[in-house]
Structures are given as C-alpha cells and as structure tokens.
Amino acid sequence: MPYTAATPPLPETPEELRARIPGWGADLDPAVRPSYPKLLPPDVTRYGAHWTEPERQTEHAPRERSVEHAHLTPVFGTAQPLHGLAGALRRHAYARFSEARAAHWLLLVAADRLDVVEHRLAAPATRRALAGAAVAGAAVLGARAVARR
Amino acid sequence: MRAMVYRGPYRVGVEDKERPRVEHPNDAVVRVTVAAICGSDLHLYHGLIPDTRVGHTFGHEFVGVVEEVGPSVERLRPGDRVMVPFDVSCGSCWYCARGLLGNCHNVNANAAAVGGIYGYSHTAGGFDGGQAEYVRVPFADVGPEPIPAWLADEDALMLTDALPTGYFGAQLGDVGEGDVVVVFGAGPVGLFAARSAWFMGAGRVVVVDHVAERLAKAREFAFAETVDLGVVDDVVVHLKEATGHLGADVAIDAVGAEAVGAPLQHAAASWLKLTGGSAVALNWAIDAVRKGGTVSVVGAYGPIFVPVKFGDALNKGLTLRMNQCPVKRQWPRLLEHVRAGHLRPSDVITHRYDLEDVAEAYETFSAKRDGCIKPVLVPSP
Numbered sequence: 036m037p038y039t040a041a042t043p044p045l046p047e048t049p050e051e052l053r054a055r056i057p058g059w060g061a062d063l064d065p066a067v068r069p070s071y072p073k074l075l076p077p078d079v080t081r082y083g084a085h086w087t088e089p090e091r092q093t094e095h096a097p098r099e100r101s102v103e104h105a106h107l108t109p110v111f112g113t114a115q116p117l118h119g120l121a122g123a124l125r126r127h128a129y130a131r132f133s134e135a136r137a138a139h140w141l142l143l144v145a146a147d148r149l150d151v152v153e154h155r156l157a158a159p160a161t162r163r164a165l166a167g168a169a170v171a172g173a174a175v176l177g178a179r180a181v182a183r184r
Numbered sequence: 185m186r187a188m189v190y191r192g193p194y195r196v197g198v199e200d201k202e203r204p205r206v207e208h209p210n211d212a213v214v215r216v217t218v219a220a221i222c223g224s225d226l227h228l229y230h231g232l233i234p235d236t237r238v239g240h241t242f243g244h245e246f247v248g249v250v251e252e253v254g255p256s257v258e259r260l261r262p263g264d265r266v267m268v269p270f271d272v273s274c275g276s277c278w279y280c281a282r283g284l285l286g287n288c289h290n291v292n293a294n295a296a297a298v299g300g301i302y303g304y305s306h307t308a309g310g311f312d313g314g315q316a317e318y319v320r321v322p323f324a325d326v327g328p329e330p331i332p333a334w335l336a337d338e339d340a341l342m343l344t345d346a347l348p349t350g351y352f353g354a355q356l357g358d359v360g361e362g363d364v365v366v367v368f369g370a371g372p373v374g375l376f377a378a379r380s381a382w383f384m385g386a387g388r389v390v391v392v393d394h395v396a397e398r399l400a401k402a403r404e405f406a407f408a409e410t411v412d413l414g415v416v417d418d419v420v421v422h423l424k425e426a427t428g429h430l431g432a433d434v435a436i437d438a439v440g441a442e443a444v445g446a447p448l449q450h451a452a453a454s455w456l457k458l459t460g461g462s463a464v465a466l467n468w469a470i471d472a473v474r475k476g477g478t479v480s481v482v483g484a485y486g487p488i489f490v491p492v493k494f495g496d497a498l499n500k501g502l503t504l505r506m507n508q509c510p511v512k513r514q515w516p517r518l519l520e521h522v523r524a525g526h527l528r529p530s531d532v533i534t535h536r537y538d539l540e541d542v543a544e545a546y547e548t549f550s551a552k553r554d555g556c557i558k559p560v561l562v563p564s565p
Contacts (some may be wrong), residue, residue: 036429037474043428045387052208056382056407058526062517063385068355069514075283082285082512083259083325084275089290090256092208104295109210110274110322111293112229112300112310115237125306131222134297138487141235143307151192154238 099129121150186563187316188542190240193231196546198539201241202311204320209256212324214266217312218337218540219561220245222345222504223371226550227337228305233486235294235306241563244270244302245344246314247337250324261324266328267340268321269348269511272300272311275326286508291322291533297487306368307487315542317563320541327512332519339522340558342372342529348514350438352374354384356480356505357434361385366423366472367408367433368465370398372558373482374438378406379527381434390426392419394470399554405531423472431474438485439465441490465491470496481506535559 036043047151053059063066079087089109100107117126128142187201192294204213227233248265260266274290279299291300292309300322303313313319321328331340350373359365365381367374370393378389392411393401399410407427416422424431442462463515469479470493479502497504521527534557537545545559 043430045364045374047387049361049385049387052382052387058250058381058521058524061521061524061526062380062383063360063361068384069517069518070352072508073283077281079281081275081283082273082275082280082327084323085256085258085301085325086276086278089274089276089323090209096307098293100293101296104293108290108293110272110300112306113207114310114312115239115240115306117285121237129224131292134487135558137488140234144488147234150238154191158388167377 099126103132103135119150119151119153121146124149131137185546186539187241187439188243188539188561189313190228190236190242191238192230194397194550195542196229196242198542201312201316201492205313206252206254207233207266207320208322209254210323210325212250212257212260212321212328213244213252214248214313214314214319214328215251216243216248216317216319216322216563217244217265218247218341219316220341220344220346220533221227221315221545221549221559221561223373224304224440227484227486228232229546230442233305233307234488237306240303240305241263241312241314241316243313243315243319244304244305245341245346246302246564247331247340248314248317249318250328253317253324256368257324260328263415265331267336267344268302268314268328268344268488269333270301270513271327271508272302272322273326273512274323274508280419283510284507285327285510285512287446287510295487301508308510315539315561317539327513328549329515335519335522336530336531338530338560339528339552340389341516342376342532343510343511343515343522345511346372346532346558347376347518347529348511349373349509351380351383351514351518352507353377353436353480353482354450355436356482357411357436357478358503358505358509359384359434360388361389363433364388364427365390365434365436366401367391367436367438368469368528369438369440370395370406370410370482370557371438375401375406375437375532375557376529377438377482378402378408380544381436383409390423390432392423396551398552399538399555400564401557403530412534419468420471427474430479432472433474433477435469435473435477435479437466437469437479437481437483441485457462463492466490467493467496470500470502473500473502476502478503478505478565482509532558537561538565548562
C-alpha cells in the first residue's frame with residue numbers, strides 16, 4: 036500500500052518469469068531497445084537517402100496544402116484529386132484555415148459528408164444519362180436505316 | 185487493377201482502378217502479396233478521419249514484390265520481395281535524419297502535424313494504400329527492406345506496423361525490471377505491447393479489453409493477466425485494488441480513438457463524428473497509473489479535439505509519451521527477437537480473405553465478430 040514506502044510484492048521472481056515467458060528480460064538494458072535515444076545525431080544516409088534535399092515531384096495540377104507548410108512538399112500523394120463541391124469546400128479549408136483552427140477540420144468533415152452525397156447523386160444519374168443516350172442513339176440509327184430503304 | 189475502395193462510412197468495396205505509376209524518381213511500384221487491415225483502418229471505415237475521400241484505397245500494412253522502380257532508385261530491383269513500413273519517409277528531413285521516421289516533413293502536403301501514411305486519408309498525405317494489387321511506394325531507397333529469406337510473408341506483414349508499434353508502446357512506457365504494466369486494448373498492437381513489456385523485464389502485465397476472444401489471446405499469446413471491462417464495475421478502482429492501491433508503473437493506450445466504455449464520448453465521436461475520438465482508454469490510463477508513472481500512447485487519434493483528463497495527469501506528475509512508430513528503426517532488434525524464437529508475429533492473424541471479399545472483412549472486423557483479431561487480405565493471383 037502506498038501509505039508506506041514499501042512496494043507491493045510481485046507474484047513471481049525474475050527467474051520464474053524467465054522460465055515461463057520466452058524472451059523475458061532480453062531488453063532489460065534500455066540501450067538495446069530501438070528508438071533510444073529519441074533523437075539521434077542527424078544523418079541523412081542512415082536509412083538510405085542519397086540526397087540532402089529530395090528532387091521535387093511534378094505538380095501537374097494545383098495541389099492543396101496545409102498553410103503550415105512553407106511550400107508544397109517535394110513528394111505528395113496524387114490519389115483522389117479535388118473535384119466537385121466537396122473539392123471546393125476542401126480547397127477553401129486548406130487555403131483559409133491552418134491546422135490549428137477548428138474550422139479547418141470541421142470544414143473537411145463537412146466536405147467528407149458532401150463527397151458521399153455527390154457520389155451517390157452522380158452514380159444513378161450517370162447510368163440514366165448513359166442509358167438515355169444509348170436509347171436515343173439506337174432510335175436515330177434505326178430511323179436512318181428505315182429512311183434509306 | 186483491383187483495389188479496395190472507400191464509398192462512405194461503413195461502405196467499402198472492390199473496384200477496377202488505374203495501376204499506380206512512378207511519379208517521382210525515387211518511387212517504386214510494388215505488387216502486393218498480402219495486406220492487413222489495422223484497427224486504425226476502422227476509424228477510416230467509420231468516417232472518423234477528416235478528408236477521407238470517396239475512392240480512397242486504404243491499407244498501410246502490406247508486403248509484396250517490386251514491380252517497377254524510378255530512375256534514382258538504387259537499393260531495390262524489380263523482383264525483390266519487400267516489406268514496407270507504414271510510414272512514408274524521405275530519410276533527409278529534420279525529423280527523418282534524427283530517427284523520427286514517423287514524422288517525415290517531406291511527404292505530407294496536407295498536414296504538417298502528421299507524417300505520411302499509406303492509405304490513411306489525405307490528412308496523412310493522400311497516398312492510396314496497399315489493400316490492392318499494386319501500390320505506389322515513395323522513397324523506395326529509404327523505407328522498404330528486402331524480406332529475409334527465413335521470414336515468412338505473414339510474419340513480415342506483422343512487422344510493417346502491429347509488432348513495431350506494440351513494442352514501441354512498451355518502450356515509450358520506459359518499462360523497467362519488475363514494473364507493473366497495464367495495457368488497454370487486446371488488439372494486435374496491445375497484444376504485442378504486452379509481449380514486449382516482458383522483454384523489457386516487467387514483473388506483471390495486465391491487459392484490459394471487453395472481447396472474450398481477445399482476452400483469451402492476451403492470456404495465451406501475451407502471458408498476461410486480464411480484466412474484462414464489461415464485468416467490473418469500475419476499471420480504475422479494480423486496477424488500483426489489484427496493484428495494492430499503488431496503481432500501475434506504466435499504462436499503455438493501445439485502443440485509440442474509438443474506445444468503448446463512456447457512452448456520451450462514444451456518441452460524440454463515433455456517431456456525430458465531431459471529435460478526434462473517444463479518449464476513454466487514455467483517461468483510464470491516466471487514472472490507473474501511479475503518481476509519477478508513465479502513460480504511453482500508441483492508439484490512433486484523429487486531429488480534432490479529444491477530451492483528456494489533463495488535470496489528473498498534472499497532479500499525478502505523469503510522463504506522457506507518444507508518437508507514430510518509426511517502424512524501420514525497430515526492425516533490427518525485432519528481427520533478432522523473431523529469429524531467436526521469442527515470438528511468432530503471425531500468431532495474431534485470425535482471418536484470411538480474398539481481396540474481393542474486403543467488404544465482409546471490414547464488417548466482421550468492425551463488429552469484432554467470429555473471434556476476429558487480425559484479418560489479412562490476399563489479392564487474387
């Protein structure tokens with residue numbers, strides 16, 4: 036009990052634990068644990084980089100970025116570029132508010148919900164539009180064939 | 185190619201997508217052999233992470249074979265069998281150069297606060313992930329490593345995130361000989377954290393969860409004592425009584441953003457999606473650890489506000505340590521543990537799905553049904 040200086044006893048000795056649990060105590064020494072110390076002396080080659088500053092990826096279209104970055108990062112993801120109303124909302128969130136602002140994140144959350152709605156609205160409309168175009172095209176071709184006879 | 189695709193909260197499927205290309209000279213394109221679903225993928229699945237776009241491919245845990253490399257890639261060749269850390273790292277920014285590979289500043293244009301993570305929304309950089317047939321791997325000279333010939337694919341897969349992160353959780357706790365360690369969460373990360381605490385000389389390891397199969401795994405795989413939070417009246421009081429009213433020396437939060445146990449917090453987080461998560465496990469960690477102890481956080485949280493009992497942390501003089509795990513930095517020591525037979529990482533895998541069945545995989549994993557602890561996905565050959 037912490038009402039005295041004594042520490043509650045442990046149910047097993049280190050020898051009993053070592054016998055029961057494979058690898059018990061193998062990393063007792065903090066020096067063998069990776070990620071120690073937290074910050075290593077800087078060395079860009081340590082993990083395989085052969086540059087001090089990476090080449091820059093080509094920006095084919097304006098890429099949104101956090102205003103907390105001084106510039107677009109040298110490498111960036113290209114998945115799902117911004118589009119539609121959700122994209123406009125997202126672009127506004129990135130351009131107008133830093134990550135420190137709740138508005139930044141709340142706008143992104145709202146855009147996520149809008150994104151789903153836009154996609155659901157677009158899917159059947161696209162199918163209807165394609166089906167309608169196919170029917171109209173078939174009707175035109177059929178009418179021309181009849182007219183040529 | 186076929187790829188998992190997000191369509192909205194609780195809606196995922198598989199669609200044809202364009203195969204990724206080399207977009208930067210140090211990119212590689214990897215053909216995925218096997219990928220895993222992470223507990224943190226469920227936060228994406230539930231719509232909890234801001235800027236998760238329809239069409240995004242999830243998956244930050246994958247191994248595979250190099251298909252193509254960019255012109256500046258020196259260390260890998262097509263045909264190499266590789267394991268890839270979940271962190272996208274440049275190796276040369278302020279953070280990577282000092283070993284903080286999970287905090288790279290050169291790969292995530294969308295958020296300076298977050299490093300780059302495969303398949304984890306645009307908040308983590310907007311890289312499509314590895315729950316697909318192919319994946320773009322930036323900085324191929326820095327992150328990926330050839331898988332040792334003696335290491336099976338599924339064991340290597342657990343080394344891309346779950347095992348390094350679990351070990352990291354124990355290391356952040358600064359576990360010393362004889363320490364009493366409490367781990368919140370018996371998912372794969374919690375199981376590996378509990379196991380790793382023993383490597384560091386823990387005297388007792390207690391795992392807290394509410395799913396029977398996971399608690400059983402904690403006893404059998406992690407040699408831990410267990411507490412079912414669905415059975416005890418007050419988890420913190422129970423842990424205090426179990427530790428002579430001193431509290432644990434180290435508490436590890438391996439739950440993160442969707443902790444159950446506090447209905448109001450859970451409602452705000454999971455239903456209204458208004459906060460960065462429900463911090464129940466973190467608050468229990470703060471309350472269950474002894475004064476002067478250490479709380480380690482490796483559970484994932486989103487970037488919005490989360491209610492945390494900071495007053496208790498202050499008054500108890502706690503040390504709080506946390507980060508996204510610098511995976512590659514963990515590998516040398518972890519490979520030694522695996523080679524020495526101290527653990528077999530693939531022991532936590534419980535379910536294997538074809539990539540085409542990804543919707544069922546997510547649904548089962550999210551519902552914690554059928555004893556699902558760790559599901560993996562295999563693209564069809």
